[in-house]
Each structure stands twice: as structure tokens, then as C-alpha cells.
Amino acid sequence: QKEVEQDPGPLSVPEGAIVSLNCTYSNSAFQYFMWYRQYSRKGPELLMYTYSSGNKEDGRFTAQVDKSSKYISLFIRDSQPSDSATYLCAPTGGGKLIFGQGTELSVKP
Amino acid sequence: DADVTQTPRNRITKTGKRIMLECSQTKGHDRMYWYRQDPGLGLRLIYYSFDVKDINKGEISDGYSVSRQAQAKFSLSLESAIPNQTALYFCATSASLGQGAGNEQFFGPGTRLTVL
Numbered sequence: 001q002k003e004v005e006q007d008p009g010p011l012s013v014p015e016g017a018i019v020s021l022n023c024t025y026s027n028s029a030f031q032y033f034m035w036y037r038q039y040s041r042k043g044p045e046l047l048m049y050t051y052s053s054g055n056k057e058d059g060r061f062t063a064q065v066d067k068s069s070k071y072i073s074l075f076i077r078d079s080q081p082s083d084s085a086t087y088l089c090a091p092t093g094g095g096k097l098i099f100g101q102g103t104e105l106s107v108k109p
Numbered sequence: 110d111a112d113v114t115q116t117p118r119n120r121i122t123k124t125g126k127r128i129m130l131e132c133s134q135t136k137g138h139d140r141m142y143w144y145r146q147d148p149g150l151g152l153r154l155i156y157y158s159f160d161v162k163d164i165n166k167g168e169i170s171d172g173y174s175v176s177r178q179a180q181a182k183f184s185l186s187l188e189s190a191i192p193n194q195t196a197l198y199f200c201a202t203s204a205s206l207g208q209g210a211g212n213e214q215f216f217g218p219g220t221r222l223t224v225l
Contacts, residue, residue, distance in 0.1 A: 006151070008149060032212050034212065034213070041219075042218065042219075043113075043199055043201075043216030043217055043218050043219055044152070044199075044216050045216070046213045046214075049212070049213070088151060088152065092212045095140070095159065095203075095212075096142075096154060096157065096167075097152075097154075097212070097214055099144075099151045099152040099153075100151055101149055101150060101151040102151050102152075
């Protein structure tokens, strides 16, 4: 079993939709949970991160962690065509990031 | 100017050739990483270095070697390239501070390598 499993998608939604991106993980020692966004032909960039369980909101984006079920989510409200990218969850452990497979999102105008 | 640069950006080579991918950073970070990205597999860690004298194997180090020439430079070598090493390769850096945003890694633009 991989340490981090992510719904691979691809996911296609109309503009304005609410998007839910999800990951599960197996290592209970993870404490920081990162979400990276990767545009086509670019390197990943940090979108946001959370510490331990709970929610964190940043504009249209909300990251949620449930450590009891080892479940990580990223919600995008009022999705825009500019949100079209691959989203990678990445819990941290031992100074290293453990990446999920990535979910490719396409938001259609 | 980009903080993390990779050269070359694209490379096509033949089976059995030795290839070196180079990474330089101007962020002043101690930690550097090499990843490969394949469709459906996400980013997988090849090697990482927490300082100039520290080199560690990652998840998929077989067939690869690295050299940390200076704080700012970290090279990845394929001693004898094979077709299943065809992938997108990323270099990344992070600060020594390992808490919170200190876990953030900054990625280069990637090198697309094709082994025929």
C-alpha cells in the first residue's frame, strides 16, 4: 500500500462548481499536510498547508484534515478556468514530502 | 530570475548513455531534492541532501547517483540510461527549518528526459 493515495481523476467541472479533491494516507506520524498546484509544463507550487486536524481557509480554497480517519481534502469554491491544473497532496514526514499521485482538474468556461 | 534552475530543460538520449542533470538555486537553502514524475504516479523522490555533506537515497534511487558540489548545486546522473527512465525530473529546495512553512519545497521548471 502506498503511503499516500489520491483520487487520480481527471476531473472536469463547469465554471463556478465546487470541487472536492481527496487523499488518504497511512502514516499516523504525519503532522503537516501540504497541497501543491502544478500547471502544465511547470513545477509544482505550494498552494496551502495545514497542521494536524482541522480546517484552513484561504480565499476560495479550504484544506481539511481528519487525522482520525487519515483523510485529507481540498475544496475549491466558485471554481475558475484558471484553477485548471494538477493538484497534489503531500503530507510531510522526516523533512520529506510524500506526494500523492495528483488529480488533474479542468474547469470549463 | 528563477530561484531554482535546471539544465537542460529537454534531453533526448540513447540507451546506455551517461546523462547528467544539473540544478542550481539562489534561495540559500540547505536542503535539495531530486524527483521524477510519471503520469499516474505523482512525484517520487530519487535522492535528497540536507546539507553539502549529507546525501540520502529516496524511494527510487536505483540507476541514479547524485553529487552535491556546493550548497547551491545538486546534480543527478544516470550512469547508463534505460528507456524506463524516460520521465519529467524536478529539482527542489527547502530551508532547514522543518516546521510549518519550513516544510515548503520550491521546485525548478523540470527537465524532460527521453531515453530511446
